Amino acid sequence: MTAPDSSAPDTATAEASAAPDYSKTLLLPQTAFPMRAGLPKLEPELLARWARTDLYGRLREQGRGRARFVLHDGPPYANGNIHIGHALNKILKDVVTRSQQMLGYDSNYVPGWDCHGLPIEWKIEEDNYRKKGKTKPDFTDAAAMVAFRQECRAYAEHWLSEQRKEFKRLGVEGDWDHPYTTMAFAAEAQIAREIMKFAENGLLYRGSKPVMWSVVEKTALAEAEVEYQDFTSDTVWVKFPVASEGELKGATVVIWTTTPWTLPGNRAISYSSKISYGLYEVTEAPADNWAKAGDKLILADKLAEDVFKQARVTTFARRGDVPADVLGRLITAHPLAALGYSFQVPLLDGDHVTDDAGTGFVHTAPGHGREDFEIWTQHRRWLEERGISPAIPYTVDADSFYTAQAPGFEGKRVITEKGEKGDANTAVIDALIKAGNLLARGRVKHQYPHSWRSKKPVIFRNTPQWFIAMDQDIRTADGTAAPRPATLAGNAPDTLRERALAGIRTVEWVPAAGENRITGMIANRPDWVVSRQRAWGVPIAVFVKENAYGEVVILKDPQVNARIAEAFAAEGADAWFKEGAKERFLSGLVEKPDHWEMVRDVLDVWFDSGSTHAFTLEVRPDLKAARPPEGNDRVMYLEGSDQHRGWFHSSLLESCGTRGRPPYDVVLTHGFVLDEDGRKMSKSLGNVTSPQDVIKQSGADILRLWVCASDYADDLRIGPEILKTTADTYRKLRNTIRWLLGSLHHDRPAEHVAFADMPALERYILHRLVELDGEIRAAYRAFDYKKVNAALTQFMNIELSAFYFDIRKDALYCDPLSSVTRRACLTVLDAVFARLITWLAPILPFTCEEAYIARTGDEEGSVHLLGFPDTPADWRDDALAEKWRQVRVIRRVVLGALEVERAAKRMGSSLEAAPEVYVSESALADALDGLDLAEITITSAATLIRSEGPAEAFRLPDVPGVAVVPVRAEGRKCARSWKISAEVGTDPQFPDVTPRDADALREFFAAQTAAQ
Template identity: 70%
Template sequence: MSKPEKDYSETLFLPQTDFPMRAGLPQKEPELLKRWQDTDLYAQLRAEAKGRDKFVLHDGPPYANGNIHIGHALNKILKDVVTRSQQMLGYDSNYVPGWDCHGLPIEWKIEEENYRSKNKQKPNFSEPAAMVAFRQECRAYAEKWLNVQRDEFKRLGVEGDWDHPYTTMSFPAEAQIARELMKFAANGLLYRGSKPVMWSVVEKTALAEAEIEYEDYTSDTVWVKFPVTNGTGDVAKASVVIWTTTPWTLPGNRAVSFSPKIAYGLYKVTDAPAENWAKVDDLLILADKLAADVFKQAKVAAYEKVADVSADTLAAMVCKHPLAAMGYGFQVPLLAGDHVTDDAGTGFVHTAPGHGREDFEAWTANARALEARGINPAIPYTVDENGALTAQAPGFEGKRVINDKGEKGDANDAVIKALAEAGNIIARSRLKHQYPHSWRSKKPIIFRNTPQWFIAMDKSFVGASSAASVAATAPGVAPNDQRTLRERALDAIAKTRWVPPQGENRINGMISGRPDWVISRQRAWGVPIAVFIKEKTDGSVEILQDPEVELRIVEAFAAEGADAWYKDGARERFLGPKLSGDSWKKVDDICDVWFDSGSTHAFVLEDPEQFPQLAGIKRRVDGGQDAVMYLEGSDQHRGWFHSSLLESCGTRGRAPFDVVLTHGFVLDENGRKMSKSLGNVVAPQDVIRQSGADILRMWVCASDYADDLRIGPEILKTTADTYRKLRNTIRWMLGSLAHFHDDERVTYDAMPELEKLMLHRLAELDEVVRKAYAEFDYKRIFAALSAFMTSDLSAFYFDIRKDALYCDPYSSVTRKASLSVIDQLFRCTVTWLAPMLCFTAEESWLARYGADAKSVHLQTFPEVPPQWRNGGLAEKWRNVRQVRRVVTGALEVARAEKRIGSSLEAHPIVHVSNAELYEAVLDVDMAEICITSALTLVSDAGPDDAFQLPDVSGVAVVSNLAEGTKCARSWKILNTIGADPEYPDVSPRDAKALREWETMKKAAG
């Protein structure tokens, strides 16, 4: 029986660490959050960065309503990666979280929970006490959800000033929002007008573009005749035909639009069934391109073109309203319009100026000319806030376009029936198409003419009415800057950095074509449009601009909140004795919540009293070095980016941001939108509970956020597997560094080539990481670090150096050089990962430097010495690694054929006929690099049956067995075992290591 090998394991420098292989993130992360809170990490970050240039990520406020979802998690994690990485790049990178607290969703929740569900009557808002009490209920609801969301955001690892967030409902914020609105009154852009707005019948309020989504909807469609009342010959007997998907708007019709670019003709029906609405001998004017389709819809068997109809003829034409007999006896002129096409319909557009933007613009552009022709240019109010037709729609009063539940009413059928009875309909159908819906109620909206407050896009600024006014235009706006708001905004867009770049084109198009901004809402919970007005005889209003009144309003809001506007006696209080006896009227509409959030820059970035940590920002756009970033989903090009841009350009002449980053939306693994009905919702709370927040953070950073992201069980499993590989790499470094002492650090010049190669790779990565963090390209960083840590480190460098690290004598320069490099590898990789994997990086850092160490998040990215860059060495080792690949491949075959177990049992013969590769490996210990006991290098082509790789020419390997005896300590098979008689079962290298180890053990006592 052979003598068992001696156990030398205690003499090896094996990795030693308490850093666990199993992360246990759901338990560990809360401990780290508590540490950050107890040590006030946020304050430490501010102190550490004092005096640096600022990089401020201004938070787009989420709505304080309900638990956070996966989209929130994506957004907040990205923001945190931005702020942490900019801090580590050397900026004072600050983040003040905020919340949007006003608006309809909260009102709805209060009405539902506190009133409808309890069968209680909704408060009468005309009573001041009832209004204020209701607003306080809304405030309490928002405060409740703000606190819930704050805890959920913090659990994601998001670092910021959570103890001092901003909210749009704080008293100072409400005061500033009112002040910002007063600035628009002062510069002449605020006006009350009558325009068609998108109106939610269900919610009883006007809606902004950002509150609209398009869904499938089936509309009634009709082809309607407008009989011509002037002209000569057959034209005088003809009818202009229009097509509409909204028959209910016909009572509001005042004109028909055509295009001078379209060819029109006079057509005669020559054959049609007797029961048809379109009769034989009917004369119809249609676009030539669309005539055939119209007659097909009208079931006309035959027709003929009688004559061309010129644009001049149409421009002079007047028609009779198709419902003239019911009280619509006015003239209907034809108006030229660029919005008319011959893609569909009839080539004519029924024009109801109270029910559409283009209709409104076509009508008002011709108002003076129409008045000169004796046509009344007034726009009727044909639909009320309940979606019911009014007395200005004779014959249809009370008919509903949409009912209170958002369902189709009876107005369409009533109008179609009347048209048929009048003999002015030739066809009807139904069309399924995309139609605007409220994103809150999910119900279709209507366009209706209603008095609203607007901010003008194309009016020149007039400047503040008084230098003493609290509404005086903010500093930074040149006194002679008379550009319109649209011009200012387009100029600001061009001066902003957009990430990704296509965001610029998107918002540019939106600003270029948008109408005046409707900023009023007819609701209770929000900041009022805090102005006083006098009605003028022409229907317009005069806005009071009095510094004393403005100051009283702002001071009251700052002390009591905007509730002050609705309290009993508010009118007299704010107007004061001097003006209260006059006919000034208090406006009770509230501001669009997009105006609220669009004003946040004014009370977060410019109020040193409320937010001293952000004081003194010197924006790059103003010639400073500080930057402000906005970061939200791509839908905010028409939402918060849009409203913030317009608000700031209107009051400051420039954008509130220097950089705008947008991300996509989160879909399930199959690219479907998440919904409870599909059962594919991924809740961040569930992922954190099961796997930890760092898994979510890794998913975000590894994804292309510029596009829509996908998430689901399989994707999260893959993410967790990748995380485990990175964690094990870090764990091995920590274990090896347990044997490292800083006073034994080896200088660069004394290091072996392999160590210099790893430092070169760090230098390469340093450039990649810094550039990518500066460009917000996190997937590039993550991919580079993941590949480096798994391929370059775990599978190459660490694998090679395990023998030297574990078995070399304590005095070995190679061992100490390797530890010196691992120390640098750890410091660089962990700090580079820290913005992305904030918990794991902190846990690793503390495991390395002790519980009393400063947080990794207080570090800046390590400075990499220029001398580490060595392109020549890197090129040589690319060739070495090519040869190593062939050897490794040959050993895998030998292992599969069971000729060897461990690679240490091999002694490969490596034939290298490629001169460049041979030159590279000639002075390299290839046995060490290939982890074999021996290796023989031969400069020839090798035998035909030698192992080769097709993509590495000139290298062939024969896998021989190593000869000699197995070292009991290092397991290498060598002929030198026993050369040191004191240690007969190990190699001379291991004998020396044992001798040093025993000496150290005796010295230690």
């Protein structure tokens, strides 16, 4: 910030005059701290300095013995250069750790990376095989599998190295030489141990359920791996003929679906006993219509009119009620019975059925939807009692082709390998038309799940997968009830869901809305599907066999598990895939090892990252924390708001399932970064802001200031204009620091003035430091960096530059060396500087380090080792602050009056004025007692008059009781300070200056003589 225009002279603007040149006698600011930052060049030099002086190690040594505040890094994915979202995330983390360290914690940061998973595997397949026309390795060959995994590992290592350089360039201080990675051998061993714990406590099971399946990527996906995008689906209204005897025989139950391809998997129809249904008859319809006169349809009353509209029915009539108990006894025929679907289709009462859209009936294919699966399995015994097979068919394979269990459609495809619609829908619709069971068809645009990696639609497909149960009682390895966590209510079942919900309530969520969001997700989520049918990951390292009932049994042998973990720790998870692995792990420990099979699936990468606490926070001595209620240490997780369904979510489940509590005490979430118009960034739109480009042009501190000036709880915007505004704010802050440094060139600590001996203005500024100290510390503790930035920007711009500095420049530049006012001001400037550069250091680490070096000349020290300085409570004086609030009100009116005079060219400098200030309110006038009004208003003289003032006087509408007449000053102009005074010429030694300046000159020349 450039200090505002002042009446004090300087060498650049001194008037040409016959008088002696007194400019060299002025104590003007002197500093090597440049006005132009040059951050792109400076910042790498400071990074090298921090590396050379081992700043990170010194911070750890400094924090030894303190309470810990550990920010556990959510691992970014090692597969490309960082983008602006990465920059936002890492900068926020760095501001957290730096500020918590300066608040008195030992605040450690160890960066981490997520290294397994489909995106890396997919990239290796593309670059090393598809582009080169090579065949993907046969993973049944052990050597080929291990070689492919090594290619994936090398790819991850490359991008980890590149991202590390880019993160460090942001000014992020951390243990970059010793990061954690999910592909480290020790990490892979611990991840294996963690899944073994779920096997031991009974929550890990293999089940056949419908899961979201990526046809393009050939694997199951978790909810956290999908995003919902607009998709146009075929819609059909389908008739299921009533097959059971009774008065409704000959009628049809009508369903509506947006996935016609799932009809071969239909096994039931769901209805709701809370909905009113009726029997309707078509009385008139066009001759070429699928709906014919005389057709009897069972529909929800609320939706009947809309259904007939879709079916182009001209007129219809309601023939009677169809009660819920009647529906519960109905059996229908499958609409494709002629193709071999000759089984009975029952009606099942389900809470998920509504009459908001459709027909009031839900086509139920238990192999293609969560709710369909749940209602089907809930009625398993009921179905068996009625002779209906509860078996769930596998109608669609991994490539989305119909199997032989979809008679009439085998070989048709739902989604192609390119993610486009196949021919399955058309084939099913044509078959429905031929069977006479299609009532209407259409298309609808709606939100449909897509893989967030391939951006292609997924399907719901019944397939054997490994799950972690949400609602099963947690047991110990021997099958007895596990010890109940203290967070669980006495009557709550000890399940993973209940543990997680209880754990959520023990965490501080920033912003608070995060608690409701993740609570809703945990309360409603299905069992966690943790298996993936890929190669690059940690295997589900368990052995299984089928028992006499066809159930999958997991081998629970501590010695086998230990042997597996030891091998992983020594060789990595590749050990599981090497030739002879089964014999290696089971030999000598298990009878009949041939009866056991190795699970070949790998773990969902969310399980990997959800386990990071186990191989970082619980293992590394520099990260171990004695967390509440046992200790005062705290652990924070900080990521984007999407991680409520991602890392926050998986970490919560993993830790609660194995340790009974969340792995974190504080969770902070931030929004996403959009362009200046609020649009998502896209290369095709040309609206991408690259952190690399911003750093190259302006420096990392500009990016950091943008982050801390934004409301990170919401989506953030960035672009050229926003960055221009940020750079302008930075320039003002920098110039304030520069002016402070320049003025402090003349500071002599031995000449500092005691608080009690200071003028009122100095004591007021120190009072403001006390107030700010509380505000800044509280804001940093609350992780409210926008508030920190706003408070400091307002203080530096308004209270310092435009007020305090403006008033005190005359005293600093022109007062005698012995002046108490000048020395008191320097005392205050020293206190202000010490606080500003530490309060700002977490936000602007490079600039504050540069200022620290300029002030101290210390080549080994660092501002980041200082901590926030204590501010004496004795400096607080609320009565004095109120006095100065009133003084500033009066000053504002005076400055307004002088501005009018300047605009009208009746005056130039404010030193040409000697205003008459009329104050009618006695309390307001009393505020000026003991103060020099001319000094405060930067005029050559000023007169306070306790009255209303003349009608023509200048007034401000919002300041009643103050009026100003801008009278011109009388006397001669001082050749040194430019004040106009009748006293100029009264000193015989220096007849062209005021007595004050004459005294200053005598002291100045005496000091020069003494120094020679």
